[in-house]
Amino acid sequence: MEDNNNKIFLVGNPNVGKSVIFNHLTGRYATVSNYPGTTVEVSKGKISRGGIEKHVIDTPGINSLFPTSEDELVTRNILLDAPPSDVILVADAKNLQRALYILLQLSLFDHRVVLILNMMDEAAEKGISINIKKLASATGIQVLPTIATKGKGLKPLLYNTFTAHTPACSFDIPETLKEPYQKVLALLPENLPHRRYIALAVLYGDRTIASYLRSHLDSSTLEALEAIFDEYKGTRATLNTLSLALTRAASEIAAETLERLTRTTGLTFSDRLSALLMHPLWGIPFAGMALLALYYFVGVLGAGYAVDLLETSIFNHHISPWIIQFTDRLLPFPHKHLIEDGVVSTAYVLLKGSLSDVQIIYLTVHDFFVGEYGVVTMALAYSFAIILPIVFFFFIAFGILEDSGYMPRLAVMVDKLFKFMGLNGKAVLPMVLGLGCDTMATITTRILDTKKEKIIATLLLALAVPCSAQLGVIFAMLSSLPILATVIWIMVVITVLFGVGYLTSILIPGGQQVFILEIPPLRVPHVKNIFMKTFIRLEWYLKEAVPLFILGTIILFMMDRTGVLEVYHRAASPLISGFLGLPEKAADSFLVGFLRRDYGAAGLYALQKAGLMNTAQTLVSITTITLFVPCIANFFIIIKERGLKTALGITLFIIPFSFLIGGLLNTFLKLTGLL
Numbered sequence: 001m002e003d004n005n006n007k008i009f010l011v012g013n014p015n016v017g018k019s020v021i022f023n024h025l026t027g028r029y030a031t032v033s034n035y036p037g038t039t040v041e042v043s044k045g046k047i048s049r050g051g052i053e054k055h056v057i058d059t060p061g062i063n064s065l066f067p068t069s070e071d072e073l074v075t076r077n078i079l080l081d082a083p084p085s086d087v088i089l090v091a092d093a094k095n096l097q098r099a100l101y102i103l104l105q106l107s108l109f110d111h112r113v114v115l116i117l118n119m120m121d122e123a124a125e126k127g128i129s130i131n132i133k134k135l136a137s138a139t140g141i142q143v144l145p146t147i148a149t150k151g152k153g154l155k156p157l158l159y160n161t162f163t164a165h166t167p168a169c170s171f172d173i174p175e176t177l178k179e180p181y182q183k184v185l186a187l188l189p190e191n192l193p194h195r196r197y198i199a200l201a202v203l204y205g206d207r208t209i210a211s212y213l214r215s216h217l218d219s220s221t222l223e224a225l226e227a228i229f230d231e232y233k234g235t236r237a238t239l240n241t242l243s244l245a246l247t248r249a250a251s252e253i254a255a256e257t258l259e260r261l262t263r264t265t266g267l268t269f270s271d272r273l274s275a276l277l278m279h280p281l282w283g284i285p286f287a288g289m290a291l292l293a294l295y296y297f298v299g300v301l302g303a304g305y306a307v308d309l310l311e312t313s314i315f316n317h318h319i320s321p322w323i324i325q326f327t328d329r330l331l332p333f334p335h336k337h338l339i340e341d342g343v344v345s346t347a348y349v350l351l352k353g354s355l356s357d358v359q360i361i362y363l364t365v366h367d368f369f370v371g372e373y374g375v376v377t378m379a380l381a382y383s384f385a386i387i388l389p390i391v392f393f394f395f396i397a398f399g400i401l402e403d404s405g406y407m408p409r410l411a412v413m414v415d416k417l418f419k420f421m422g423l424n425g426k427a428v429l430p431m432v433l434g435l436g437c438d439t440m441a442t443i444t445t446r447i448l449d450t451k452k453e454k455i456i457a458t459l460l461l462a463l464a465v466p467c468s469a470q471l472g473v474i475f476a477m478l479s480s481l482p483i484l485a486t487v488i489w490i491m492v493v494i495t496v497l498f499g500v501g502y503l504t505s506i507l508i509p510g511g512q513q514v515f516i517l518e519i520p521p522l523r524v525p526h527v528k529n530i531f532m533k534t535f536i537r538l539e540w541y542l543k544e545a546v547p548l549f550i551l552g553t554i555i556l557f558m559m560d561r562t563g564v565l566e567v568y569h570r571a572a573s574p575l576i577s578g579f580l581g582l583p584e585k586a587a588d589s590f591l592v593g594f595l596r597r598d599y600g601a602a603g604l605y606a607l608q609k610a611g612l613m614n615t616a617q618t619l620v621s622i623t624t625i626t627l628f629v630p631c632i633a634n635f636f637i638i639i640k641e642r643g644l645k646t647a648l649g650i651t652l653f654i655i656p657f658s659f660l661i662g663g664l665l666n667t668f669l670k671l672t673g674l675l
Contacts, residue, residue, distance in 0.1 A: 007055045007082065008047070011075060011106070012090035013098050014061030015408070015520040017118040019043070020148040021090060022058040023532045025157060041446060042074065043536070052160050054086075063098070065105040065197070066204050066242070069449040073208055080194060080212060084110040086164045088157070091115060093123035093130060093145070094521075096258065100250035103139060104171050108197035112164035117145045120153075122521055128258065135257040140168020149526050171249035174241040177203055180228055187224050192216055202229055204242060270522050277409040278519075280416075287410055291432060294397055298437075302393030311385040315376075323369050323376050364561075373560050379553035383546045390437045391541055395534040398433070398444075402533075403525035412519070421498060422456050422505020423448070430457050434465035439634045441465070442641055452510035456501060458642055459650050462630040463657070464497040473601035474622050477608055485619045485675060488665075492623055496661060556632070565591065579663040581670075582621055583612050589621075593628050594635075600625050616669045624662030629654045 010018045026045025043058040059078055060071035067073040079087070087106060091099030099115070106113055117123075117130060136143045142163050146153030156162040173181050177200075184199040192198065201209050202225055213222060276282050370377045401407045411425030418427050426447055434441035438461050445457045466474060478486045559565050568591060576587045585607060593600020604621045607613050613621060629635075629651050638647040669675055 006053065007057060007085050009079065009082070009085060009087045009111075010056065010058045010090060011079070011087055011102065012061060013063060013092065013095070013102070015405075016061070016090045016092045016099070017148040018058055018061065018090045019533065020529055021088070021116065021118070021146070021154065021157070022056060023529065023536070024148065024151060024154055025056050042078070047158075047160070054160065062102065065102065065108075066201065066206060067208060070451075071449070077208075079106075079109055079111065080197070080209070082111070083193060084112065087111045087113045088162075088164075089113055089115050091117055092520075093117045093120050094126055094128055096130060096135075097247075097250045097254040100139075100169075100253050101246055103141075103167060104169060104246050104249055105197070107167040107170055108200060109194045110166065113141050113167050114162045114164045115139060115141055115143045116157075117143060118148050120145045121147050121150075131257050131259045134259075135253075138169060138253050138256055141165050149529060169249070169253060171245050173200075174245050176241055180231070184225065184228055187221055189217075200242065205229065274409065274519070274522055277406065278412045280413060283409070283413040287413065290401075290406060290410070291435075294401075294432060294435075297397050298390065298393045298433075302390045306389035306393065307385065310389055311381060315381045315385045319380075320370050320377055368557060371557070373553055373557040375550060375553055375557075378556075379550040383550075388538075388541070391440050392534065392538060394433060394437060394440050395537045396530060398429075399530035399533045400525050401429075403523060403530060405520040405522045408519050421460070421501025422508070423453055423501070427453065427457050430461060431465060434461045434467065435471060438462065438465060438467045438630055439637050442634060442637050445641065450510055452505075452508050455508060455642060455646060456504050458638060458646075459504060459653075460497055460501055462634060462638065462650055463500060463627055463654050464493050466626050467631075470601045470625070473605050474626065477601075477605050477618060477622055480608070481615055481618060482675065485615060488674075489619060489623055489626070492661065492665065493626055496627060551636070575659060579659065579666070580620055580624060581666045582617055583607060585612070586621060589625065590628060593625055594632060600628065616666070616675045619669070619675060620662050620666045623665055624658050627654070627658035627661055629658070 010022055012018050022043055022045065025047045042060070045056045045058075047054050047056055057078065059075040062072045062075045064072060065076050065079070067076050089099060089103055089106065096117075103113065103115065115135070117132070117135075123130070130145075132143050132145060142165065144153055144156055144162065148154065180203055181199055184202050185195065188195045188198060198209065198213070213225065217225070277286050367374060369375055372378075407429055411428050413425070414428050415425030418424055421427075426449070427445075429447060430441045430444045433444055441461050442458055445454045445461075448454045448457060474489075478489065556565075572587045572590060573584050576582050576590065577584045580586075586604060589600045589603030589607070591600075593603075601622075604613075604618075604625060607621075608618050630638075635647060635651060638650060642650075
């Protein structure tokens with residue numbers, strides 16, 4: 001077992017400021033990684049004050065320690081696997097009872113706890129006053145009021161001068177559970193960590209603790225617990241009675257410590273705006289403005305100007321030429337003039353037989369670094385010159401939407417619509433951000449609660465949500481077509497999105513998670529907090545994603561050298577020109593479309609500009625490339641997030657499906673003569 005004696009765990013409901021406090025404590029010494037066996041992110045960092053160093057772990061936001069979602073399961077497992085440690089429970093001072101609900105569950109563990117009452121300024125604005133001394137007395141732990149966004153009240157945490165105690169508060173075990181609860185306790189060894197929680201978890205019917213029990217108990221004890229487990233196994237009555245007991249106890253403590261609660265005579269401007277943002281009708285214009293701003297900030301400024309600056313000015317004019325010069329010095333080659341713009345010229349093909357082994361090695365090394373599938377010209381240029389500026393702007397936009405409190409309101413507004421696809425309102429974030437970059441949007445599917453929802457969202461992102469770079473080229477192509485073509489394209493894509501989502505929600509086993517979402521107050525985001533979050537996430541990107549791009553490019557280089565890509569080209573040409581009715585050269589666009597989506601669309605755009613495709617062919621090509629398999633970067637991220645089996649399944653479905661829709665559209669246009 002990992003030594004946790006020097007660890008501090010941050011625990012709390014979603015949107016209570018845990019991440020802000022974590023950033024204050026750890027600064028730039030933070031890392032983000034997945035909890036083993038899951039896609040849930042856990043932030044880790046260090047705090048060193050007065051010669052004492054401790055590790056700080058920011059756990060996912062929870063509403064209960066009896067888990068109903070992957071986030072809650074991860075947080076519970078972290079606390080369950082740790083020996084008695086310090087836990088900082090972060091509470092929203094405006095919603096004290098919700099935090100006390102978690103504190104009462106923490107009292108079942110052997111951990112020491114300190115309670116942070118965050119957002120005290122917002123509580124005061126709402127007329128809420130909490131008696132800190134009474135709260136500390138009622139809970140038996142230290143209580144610290146803070147305003148984390150302004151750094152107020154954090155000194156005890158920053159200098160390790162807080163005092164954590166085992167909570168003295170408790171709740172009454174329901175009468176129907178007292179006898180079996182005592183039976184389970186009697187079976188559990190006295191030295192078993194967190195035995196009171198384990199006893200209730202058995203009655204609650206929590207199968208997720210099975211591995212923990214097997215590693216700590218003998219077979220006879222396990223058999224006895226199994227009998228009790230099967231008798232109760234999380235029945236609705238057990239769940240409800242336990243929740244009611246916790247809620248009642250939390251309410252009593254809150255009532256004792258809330259000294260004053262004044263109510264305003266009318267709605268504030270913030271209240272009215274919040275209601276408008278969530279309204280199913282009036283919220284649509286606000287959503288449109290938010291999405292438009294997001295598109296221009298991430299898609300135009302990030303994917304447009306920033307990418308052009310880095311790709312053209314830095315990589316093409318400085319880095320690639322420097323690599324070529326370095327290769328020249330490494331392997332002197334008398335026929336350097338045969339290489340033009342990173343592509344071997346026709347003269348080389350004619351002279352190939354006369355080149356020496358050293359010269360052939362030079363060409364191989366040259367192409368490996370700065371060739372068509374070079375590590376520098378593709379992998380690093382793609383990672384740093386194209387994706388990095390996009391994700392930088394994306395993370396800033398995400399931070400603004402996150403800290404302002406708008407995302408939960410947008411999720412509420414579209415929840416009913418997304419339920420048709422087997423998703424809930426939380427899925428709006430990945431879908432919207434997919435219009436900027438599908439690769440990063442696939443990562444954000446982690447916020448969804450169930451594996452089923454994550455698979456559906458990942459599939460729909462890969463299938464029917466074009467990234468900003470591809471979307472820009474598509475809009476350029478549509479601009480020269482009749483308005484009817486644009487209407488048909490939108491209708492086909494939306495029909496596919498909802499149709500595939502609906503069918504997938506039926507085919508994939510598992511139910512929908514109940515949509516419970518905390519609505520935080522609207523706030524003006526703090527620049528420091530947003531940039532701190534952004535740079536922590538960028539560090540993750542550089543460590544986790546960039547190596548995947550390099551690996552993928554090396555594989556493509558080897559496929560190119562062995563002729564596998566050429567075989568693909570010859571095999572795809574009949575399908576492209578026959579079933580889709582497109583020029584044979586369009587096969588090249590679908591080949592490079594897997595490498596970079598915007599390159600695929602750009603190839604089709606070049607055919608259109610050259611007059612090689614008519615209106616109907618252009619619409620068919622746009623529709624097919626929109627629904628075509630995602631780029632290789634997204635493919636590798638899907639592997640990382642969902643596993644190789646799921647990634648291959650999604651890819652093997654999308655390739656024939658996109659051609660099927662394109663072919664059916666081609667047939668429809670020919671029969672109707674609409675275009």
